[in-house]
Amino acid sequence: xxxxxxxxxxxxxxxxxxxxxxxxxxxxxxxxxxxxxxxxxxxxxxxxxxxxxxxxxxxxxxxxxxxxxxxxxxxxxxxxxxxxxxxxxxxxxxxxxxxxxxxxxxxxxxxxxxxxxxxxxxxxxxxxxxxxxxxxxxxxxxxxxxxxxxxxxxxxxxxxxxxxxxxxxxxxxxxxxxxxxxxxxxxxxxxxxxxxxxxxxxxxxxxxxxxxxxxxxxxxxxxxxxxxxxxxxxxxxxxxxxxxxxxxxxxxxxxxxxxxxxxxxxxxxxxxxxxxxxxxxxxxxxxxxxxxxx
Amino acid sequence: xxxxxxxxxxxxxxxxxxxxxxxxxxxxxxxxxxxxxxxxxxxxxxxxxxxxxxxxxxxxxxxxxxxxxxxxxxxxxxxxxxxxxxxxxxxxxxxxxxxxxxxxxxxxxxxxxxxxxxxxxxxxxxxxxxxxxxxxxxxxxxxxxxxxxxxxxxxxxxxxxxxxxxxxxxxxxxxxxxxxxxxxxxxxxxxxxxxxxxxxxxxxxxxxxxxxxxxxxxxxxxxxxxxxxxxxxxxxxxxxxxxxxxxxxxxxxxxxxxxxxxxxxxxxxxxxxxxxxxxxxxxxxxxxxxxxxx
Numbered sequence: 001x002x003x004x005x006x007x008x009x010x011x012x013x014x015x016x017x018x019x020x021x022x023x024x025x026x027x028x029x030x031x032x033x034x035x036x037x038x039x040x041x042x043x044x045x046x047x048x049x050x051x052x053x054x055x056x057x058x059x060x061x062x063x064x065x066x067x068x069x070x071x072x073x074x075x076x077x078x079x080x081x082x083x084x085x086x087x088x089x090x091x092x093x094x095x096x097x098x099x100x101x102x103x104x105x106x107x108x109x110x111x112x113x114x115x116x117x118x119x120x121x122x123x124x125x126x127x128x129x130x131x132x133x134x135x136x137x138x139x140x141x142x143x144x145x146x147x148x149x150x151x152x153x154x155x156x157x158x159x160x161x162x163x164x165x166x167x168x169x170x171x172x173x174x175x176x177x178x179x180x181x182x183x184x185x186x187x188x189x190x191x192x193x194x195x196x197x198x199x200x201x202x203x204x205x206x207x208x209x210x211x212x213x214x215x216x217x218x219x220x221x222x223x224x225x226x227x228x229x230x231x232x233x234x235x236x237x238x239x240x241x242x243x244x245x246x247x248x249x250x251x252x253x254x255x256x257x258x259x260x261x262x263x264x265x266x267x268x269x270x271x272x273x274x275x276x277x278x279x280x281x282x283x284x285x286x287x288x289x290x291x292x293x294x
Numbered sequence: 295x296x297x298x299x300x301x302x303x304x305x306x307x308x309x310x311x312x313x314x315x316x317x318x319x320x321x322x323x324x325x326x327x328x329x330x331x332x333x334x335x336x337x338x339x340x341x342x343x344x345x346x347x348x349x350x351x352x353x354x355x356x357x358x359x360x361x362x363x364x365x366x367x368x369x370x371x372x373x374x375x376x377x378x379x380x381x382x383x384x385x386x387x388x389x390x391x392x393x394x395x396x397x398x399x400x401x402x403x404x405x406x407x408x409x410x411x412x413x414x415x416x417x418x419x420x421x422x423x424x425x426x427x428x429x430x431x432x433x434x435x436x437x438x439x440x441x442x443x444x445x446x447x448x449x450x451x452x453x454x455x456x457x458x459x460x461x462x463x464x465x466x467x468x469x470x471x472x473x474x475x476x477x478x479x480x481x482x483x484x485x486x487x488x489x490x491x492x493x494x495x496x497x498x499x500x501x502x503x504x505x506x507x508x509x510x511x512x513x514x515x516x517x518x519x520x521x522x523x524x525x526x527x528x529x530x531x532x533x534x535x536x537x538x539x540x541x542x543x544x545x546x547x548x549x550x551x552x553x554x555x556x557x558x559x560x561x562x563x564x565x566x567x568x569x570x571x572x573x574x575x576x577x578x579x580x581x582x583x584x585x586x587x588x
Contacts, residue, residue: 070509071509079509079510105509107506107509107510109510113503114503114506114507114510115502115503115506116505116506116509116510145470145502160496160499160502161499161502161506162496162498162499162502163469163470163498163499163501163502164498166469166470167498170464170465170468170469171464173468174464174467174468175457175460175464176439176457176460201495201534202454202456202534202537203497203498204456204457204458204461204497204527204530204531204534205454205455205456205457205534205535207457208409208439208454208455208456208457209407209408209409209455211410212401212408212409212410212455213408215364215365215373215399215401215410216373216401216403216408216410233498236498237498240495240496240498240499241499243496
């Protein structure tokens with residue numbers, strides 16, 4: 001067991017960037033962020049990057065979470081099976097050396113639905129561990145691959161992933177709709193039209209309507225469609241992921257770009273949204289895991 | 295009015311290729327196909343390409359259909375509004391010169407659903423005109439943008455488009471799933487698993503499972519997922535597009551790659567599939583329109 005009063009470094013190392021926190025006496029005293037996600041690193045450079053983090057933040061024990069533990073990361077850290085909690089995750093840390101450990105992901109396989117997460121589990125378990133949320137509830141983490149997790153008594157009991165963010169990026173970059181999806185997205189009237197249209201649950205047809213409407217209009221109001229398309233996609237995700245969920249309240253772990261969009265979609269579906277600071281939750285989860293690092 | 299006994303050229307000019315038919319006395323006597331769709335042509339070269347077709351097939355009247363009449367084609371040919379039939383389409387031909395006409399697309403706007411087609415209408419109206427099908431029924435034309443059309447008394451009364459083919463191409467080429475979607479697709483066990491999984495109507499979650507399953511498996515059975523993903527996407531499309539359709543039978547206008555996949559999906563949903571030769575339907579539709587060319 002390690003004590004929370006010791007200093008350590010927690011790193012949230014994702015696909016596109018990494019953020020490192022120096023945690024002393026349970027509080028973040030320094031942090032830095034680099035655009036050095038696993039997608040641009042090669043296995044041979046990870047040790048160098050880890051050394052560089054220590055050069056900057058001090059020679060402390062280091063806990064690494066996220067895609068750094070995947071098959072495109074430094075070392076594969078495996079998965080803790082649902083129901084997963086701080087204890088089961090801590091017991092499955094991958095020890096690179098005595099001062100460096102990688103957090104495993106979490107896997108579920110309920111009712112024939114196979115799913116995995118990697119990195120999100122630190123926030124999900126950190127929020128209730130730090131009292132930011134109750135220890136049971138429905139949690140939503142929007143992103144490239146949005147996670148929806150059911151937490152009971154501080155354990156992740158099941159979750160699912162929606163490719164919403166990646167799909168939107170593909171449509172904006174490579175699809176026939178790209179020219180119509182150039183504007184930034186906002187929770188505006190267009191977004192709400194998209195939410196409403198999403199209720200028909202025929203996403204691939206609804207998306208083509210963007211092209212059809214532009215063809216019939218013969219004008220250049222392309223900018224309008226970006227928020228609308230976002231409403232369609234997020235509305236479809238929220239409809240599906242709230243299915244069978246009696247929760248009146250949803251805990252939203254989100255960055256500031258997506259938070260207002262998901263909040264609007266959840267409120268459209270009659271849910272109360274509780275915003276949780278995702279960095280705060282990550283640090284809390286890291287602390288809880290660190291205390292159980294054997 | 296022109297007589298079907300005259301010789302003319304019908305061109306199906308799409309996004310990625312064009313196919314030209316010399317029709318004499320109501321029958322195709324010569325045909326050629328070029329990989330010269332509108333996506334690689336520029337407006338200045340269309341006149342040259344049209345001249346080249348005449349050099350090869352003879353100096354005859356020419357009827358052009360498809361994306362050649364769109365805003366990325368030669369001249370914009372507008373849309374005939376649903377209900378659309380041979381007469382309304384013929385009356386809205388865009389006359390480039392006395393011997394060259396472009397077929398308009400078809401637009402619908404029922405119950406707030408806006409949609410457009412361009413090129414498909416020739417096949418859809420040609421099939422019943424030539425007696426290949428009855429003059430009423432539900433028609434499916436799989437493709438990059440699949441069309442589902444309701445035909446009554448030889449008129450297109452409504453239709454919708456699903457971006458299924460484009461979405462699959464995006465996923466195969468640019469997405470996180472690309473590595474798992476390299477194999478050709480077949481109506482095999484994997485495809486049927488995808489059809490079954492699609493019934494839950496949570497496509498963006500189901501797609502991520504392909505990645506999750508591969509991550510948990512830790513093996514290289516990536517090839518398996520291609521037919522499965524195709525089953526998911528086509529199954530989702532068929533579920534949505536059969537909604538509220540009492541038709542026991544569906545007329546399938548498809549190329550040979552997609553026909554077995556859509557037939558399997560339609561049969562999975564308890565429908566009888568009638569395969570219609572789409573080139574035969576195109577020629578029949580062109581003949582019917584040509585006869586009414588003023």
